[in-house]
Amino acid sequence: MSSSPSAPAHTRVTLVGPxxxxxxxxxxxxxxxxxxxxxRSDPDDRGQVTCTAEVLTMAAPQEVPADAVVxxxxxxxxxxxxxxxxxxxxxxxxxxxxxxxxxxxxGVRGSSDVEARVVSSRPARAPRP
Amino acid sequence: xxxxxxxxxxxxxxxxxxVIAVVQxxxxxxxxxxxxxxxxxxxxxxxxxAPDFRRLGxxxxxxxxxxETYPRAWVNHGGRSVDGAQWWDEYRDPTPDRNIxxxxxxxxxxxxxxxxxxxxxxxxxxxxxxxxxxxxRTAEYRYGERLEEEFQRHASHxxxxxxxxxxxxxxxxxYAADIVVLPPGLHRYVHDPARDTAERxxxxxxxxxxxxxxxxxxxxxxxxxxxxxxxxxxxxxxxFQEAPCTSPATHLVYQAQPLDADPDSLPQxxxxxxxxxxxxxxxxxxxxxxxxxxxxxxxxxxxRIVFDSPVPAxxxxxxxxxxxxxxxxxxxxLGMLRVPSETIPAPEPFEDRREEIMxxxxxxxxxxxxxxxxxxxxxxxxxxxxxxSQHLGNPPPGPGTPDHQGPRL
Numbered sequence: 188m189s190s191s192p193s194a195p196a197h198t199r200v201t202l203v204g205p206x207x208x209x210x211x212x213x214x215x216x217x218x219x220x221x222x223x224x225x226x227r228s229d230p231d232d233r234g235q236v237t238c239t240a241e242v243l244t245m246a247a248p249q250e251v252p253a254d255a256v257v258x259x260x261x262x263x264x265x266x267x268x269x270x271x272x273x274x275x276x277x278x279x280x281x282x283x284x285x286x287x288x289x290x291x292x293x294g295v296r297g298s299s300d301v302e303a304r305v306v307s308s309r310p311a312r313a314p315r316p
Numbered sequence: 317x318x319x320x321x322x323x324x325x326x327x328x329x330x331x332x333x334x335v336i337a338v339v340q341x342x343x344x345x346x347x348x349x350x351x352x353x354x355x356x357x358x359x360x361x362x363x364x365x366a367p368d369f370r371r372l373g374x375x376x377x378x379x380x381x382x383x384e385t386y387p388r389a390w391v392n393h394g395g396r397s398v399d400g401a402q403w404w405d406e407y408r409d410p411t412p413d414r415n416i417x418x419x420x421x422x423x424x425x426x427x428x429x430x431x432x433x434x435x436x437x438x439x440x441x442x443x444x445x446x447x448x449x450x451x452x453r454t455a456e457y458r459y460g461e462r463l464e465e466e467f468q469r470h471a472s473h474x475x476x477x478x479x480x481x482x483x484x485x486x487x488x489x490x491y492a493a494d495i496v497v498l499p500p501g502l503h504r505y506v507h508d509p510a511r512d513t514a515e516r517x518x519x520x521x522x523x524x525x526x527x528x529x530x531x532x533x534x535x536x537x538x539x540x541x542x543x544x545x546x547x548x549x550x551x552x553x554x555x556f557q558e559a560p561c562t563s564p565a566t567h568l569v570y571q572a573q574p575l576d577a578d579p580d581s582l583p584q585x586x587x588x589x590x591x592x593x594x595x596x597x598x599x600x601x602x603x604x605x606x607x608x609x610x611x612x613x614x615x616x617x618x619x620r621i622v623f624d625s626p627v628p629a630x631x632x633x634x635x636x637x638x639x640x641x642x643x644x645x646x647x648x649x650l651g652m653l654r655v656p657s658e659t660i661p662a663p664e665p666f667e668d669r670r671e672e673i674m675x676x677x678x679x680x681x682x683x684x685x686x687x688x689x690x691x692x693x694x695x696x697x698x699x700x701x702x703x704x705s706q707h708l709g710n711p712p713p714g715p716g717t718p719d720h721q722g723p724r725l
Contacts (some may be wrong), residue, residue, distance in 0.1 A: 194398065194446055194447075195442065195446060197395075197439045197442065197443075199395075199435060199439075223438050223439075223442060224434060224435045224438040224463070224464065225464065226431040226434065226435070226464045226467065226468045226471075227468070228431075228468065228471055239431040239432055239435050240435070241435040241438045241439055243442060282465060285462075300445070300460070302462070304462075
């Protein structure tokens with residue numbers, strides 16, 4: 188089977204730890220690799236979560252021919268007011284936000300195989316006194 | 317096609333098995349898998365075909381045979397390599413309804429960790445996309461969709477403990493195989509059922525060396541919970557060897573008593589469900605309770621002995637410098653006993669008839685003296701034309717005989 192250009196490398200990542208730490212590490216990983224799957228358990232009795240992830244890396248930056256189908260990994264930041272949504276809980280909201288972002292991205296001309304995922308969430312503003 | 321044990325990663329939750337395709341005595345390919353003890357679920361771990369047998373459909377035959385062997389089992393095909401993705405694209409799955417990738421996790425989540433299965437599926441999908449493969453996507457459950465939420469909901473249903481205990485060398489007899497190529501005379505002797513089995517076992521053990529019990533290599537040297545598994549190790553080792561040995565070899569299986577140690581002071585080891593792999597670089601003392609062996613020229617005839625009393629022996633150290641002080645005191649650098657076992661006095665078989673025998677001996681001496689006196693008075697006869705030597709019989713070949721040379725496989 189031809190391997191030119193270099194095929195992406197797949198890596199299985201399992202992280203077990205406090206939810207915040209796991210979240211930070213996955214966020215860091217998403218800056219270096221395409222996170223293709225990210226499943227996190229609920230906290231166990233010790234408050235730890237298990238994250239099972241599948242990430243994809245390229246060996247080196249690749250030249251993209253003009254007539255090719257190209258995969259763009261887009262970093263997007265969205266501030267969302269949870270009080271305006273029915274899915275108030277952050278976990279539920281992140282899933283819905285990913286779904287809605289995917290729907291919006293399908294509007295990109297020439298696009299196919301669109302996928303959006305929430306890599307991290309944090310307060311958008313400093314807490315009000 | 318042959319079904320046999322497979323010594324895969326020892327810490328997997330289920331025992332390893334394999335289907336091997338044997339063509340003209342040669343291993344042409346194999347599919348390795350883990351099988352749940354209830355035989356209602358299996359996980360494919362690898363599928364390999366030897367270079368000389370590729371593009372003949374052998375991989376598909378192996379998989380078909382596996383699926384036929386366990387007709388009720390859920391099948392997890394796992395994540396695929398690049399070659400695996402190419403093969404799967406051309407394979408016609410005869411039982412798609414048992415392929416867990418085609419079914420919702422609610423059907424099979426007690427056997428398999430659903431989030432890991434979903435991760436495998438994502439990997440397979442990415443490979444299909446990159447190489448432009450279909451990968452039976454229409455058969456697959458929710459192909460190309462986000463699986464995290466649904467599959468995570470079933471993670472808690474997973475039951476990783478199948479209830480099968482791991483091998484315990486402090487409680488179980490264990491069996492390890494070795495393959496030895498003996499000098500022809502010794503080979504004939506140890507496989508001759510007319511000879512005394514205990515003596516043959518003694519000679520075999522002395523030839524190999526009491527301190528040379530095997531450590532794990534590619535196939536042999538694992539300490540199994542059954543004798544049959546050890547013989548299978550030897551068979552596999554023979555089957556997969558790259559340069560077939562032209563001389564007949566001996567499959568030799570040692571049976572060791574449970575180690576005389578509490579579980580906390582056992583040597584460093586990894587225990588699977590049916591076998592133990594001693595990882596300690598130091599030697600491991602064992603007491604042998606028996607041995608069995610067979611020739612590669614006749615795998616159906618096994619010779620077996622259970623020792624009257626345990627025979628002290630040792631699993632060889634990883635390297636000579638790893639040998640313990642006790643080992644060095646008992647064995648030389650080749651693993652041979654420093655004090656041959658013959659020096660240990662055997663019990664006298666005629667002890668209870670000592671007086672009777674002594675009396676008869678005295679009579680024979682007296683009679684002989686009397687005849688000598690009479691003969692001296694007569695003229696001497698001419699010597700016979702040819703000598704008549706006493707036939708003593710050939711002693712069994714052993715470590716001291718000149719042909720005590722031969723490679724261990």
